[in-house]
Amino acid sequence: MRNILIVVLGPTGVGKTDISIELASHFDTEIISADSRQFYREMSIGTAVPSDIQLNKINHHFIKCLSVKDYYSASLFERDVLKILPELFRRKNIVLMIGGSGMYIDAVCNGIDDIPDVDPTIREKLTKQYKEEGIESLRVALKLLDPEYYAKVDLRNHKRIIRALEICESAGRPYSLFLTKNKSERNFGIIKIGLERERDDLYERINHRVDIMVEHGLEEETRQLFDLRGLNALNSVGYREFFDFFEGKISREKAIELIKRNSRRYAKRQITWWSKDKDIRWFKPEEEKELIGYIADSINTDN
């Protein structure tokens, strides 16, 4: 039987964790987390990592394996997942990958173009330029270095422009030359499962989950990370809002309210990301039997 990676995705708060534990038990396998914030061991409460009970019951990978100080990326995730998969497939025919980080999931499923590494000081320099001279100066540079990308990039999004510029400068060639969009071949099958809920239901769960996080000590977890708040990993929902509270910019109540709102908006962005992926088969969380049946059928048909 061919090896298969079963990807379970869905917006934040939809109930991925609980179902993934059920699925892993049922199919007797392990879980790869594809959540770009659950990687960090300093961030537990605010990222809703699986409970210790769940972690003890099922073998998890890529949970709390990094420090917020570490650099990480979708590309590194692709590399690291492809590195451990052969060993997992030696033990199990199917492996679960659960998460909500669309780009990370795509990197594993489709691959991501090979683009040279960049010296961090180049990005720092460009970021400084952006802050001091504004986005127009970045546009001018990009138009010169990579007119092709300039023509199609969102010229109001400084992160996209900085990314392109740092590659141009670092590689000495236009960024657009590296973007092949070719899909990588994988030597395993992939089944994508999406979990969905009615919007009202999802938002209610998100709001409630934030209250639970606060009860469980999110404020304290965040306070301990205050000095590191400039790090990218901490530019995350649930953390940035509390940092603003600690700095006196907003009230505690406002911070909690904003965590709820920003979580809802994040969920919407996730839904948008997956809306065009026709390979995803969507299920409601209560359709667990159908879901298990679908996976079992897929395993038998996929060759």
Next chain:
RNA sequence: GGUGCCAUAGCUCAGUCGGUAGAGCAACGGACUGAAAAUCCGUGUGUCCCCGGUUCGAUUCCUGGUGGCACCA
């Protein structure tokens, strides 16, 4: 029971000296290749409480309801 005030977007409210309406928040839609829980773009979504009346035309003025609030009993 009486008197007064109010009723407009999901919420809080503004406004139209009569020509079918707009702010904030919330919400909705979209983009996305090593920062992605990031970053960026777009969109008012409305029986102006209800039934009548006056008027060419009523969300606006008038009668009567209904609901809410306040005060007096």
